[in-house]
Amino acid sequence: MPAIDREHLPQHVGIIMDGNGRWAKQRGLKRTEGHKEGARVFRRICEYANDIGIRFITFYAFSTENWARPPEEVSAIMELLREYLFEAEERKRENEARGMRIRFIGSQEGLPQDIVRLMNQAQEESLSATKTIVNIAVNYGGRQEILHSVRGLAQLVSAGEKKPEKITLEDIGNGLYTAGQPDPDLIIRPSGEYRLSNFLIWQAAYAEFWYSDVLWPDFKEADFDQALESYQKRNRRFGGI
Ligand code: IPE
Ligand code: IPE
Numbered sequence: 001m002p003a004i005d006r007e008h009l010p011q012h013v014g015i016i017m018d019g020n021g022r023w024a025k026q027r028g029l030k031r032t033e034g035h036k037e038g039a040r041v042f043r044r045i046c047e048y049a050n051d052i053g054i055r056f057i058t059f060y061a062f063s064t065e066n067w068a069r070p071p072e073e074v075s076a077i078m079e080l081l082r083e084y085l086f087e088a089e090e091r092k093r094e095n096e097a098r099g100m101r102i103r104f105i106g107s108q109e110g111l112p113q114d115i116v117r118l119m120n121q122a123q124e125e126s127l128s129a130t131k132t133i134v135n136i137a138v139n140y141g142g143r144q145e146i147l148h149s150v151r152g153l154a155q156l157v158s159a160g161e162k163k164p165e166k167i168t169l170e171d172i173g174n175g176l177y178t179a180g181q182p183d184p185d186l187i188i189r190p191s192g193e194y195r196l197s198n199f200l201i202w203q204a205a206y207a208e209f210w211y212s213d214v215l216w217p218d219f220k221e222a223d224f225d226q227a228l229e230s231y232q233k234r235n236r237r238f239g240g241i
């Protein structure tokens, strides 16, 4: 058992859920089977994070770049999201008791209308719960998010409500989907890839990274523990000494 100090957990953890396709391929299954298994693991890790007291957790589920995949794969992922949203409705009470609040980050543009409706419903329904905020990044791109924030500020400037020289870093942060939340302290990426892939690029400026070769559908609570244990051994300097 790794030694995790529950008093010094990262406030915000980001997880890039990668490796579903390769997991399926290794087993001679269709890629969509990997996504199915990945969705199960997402539910488990979500509850585990809540059990141990993580305050904010962000899961990367579908990127703005993932639309480039074959339409059948995109539809299968959307169908899994739909299933999750229906289930969230059924689990409303349980999530509330757990203090788990679901939020979606990303653009709603281009998503199927029924999914947008279910997402808004799921977000409203978990408003009061506050032990763990679960952000699910769907149709999310970090650059697009920054663009969205900057456009909002440009509108204020053109309306004469803000002077360009008065724009602060906080203003940009306040226009992001994660406004009001702490920046991620720790970002976890399984599947042996060592990149951010457009995930929380503004917010991750000082995040600690943890990589692993395990494919997301094989990711266990013990892997999460290992990442936390590694995080707790690090010396974060933020440019200081
Ligand atoms: C992550 O797994 C899920 C999504 C990006 C939606 P992948 O589907 O990227 O799996 P690999 O990287 O091809 O193995
Ligand atoms: C990142 O994984 C996006 C999600 C996990 C949702 P990708 O599989 O899309 O990333 P790349 O293409 O390998 O960088």
Ligand code: MG
Binding pocket: 018, 019, 020
């Ligand atoms: Mg991938």
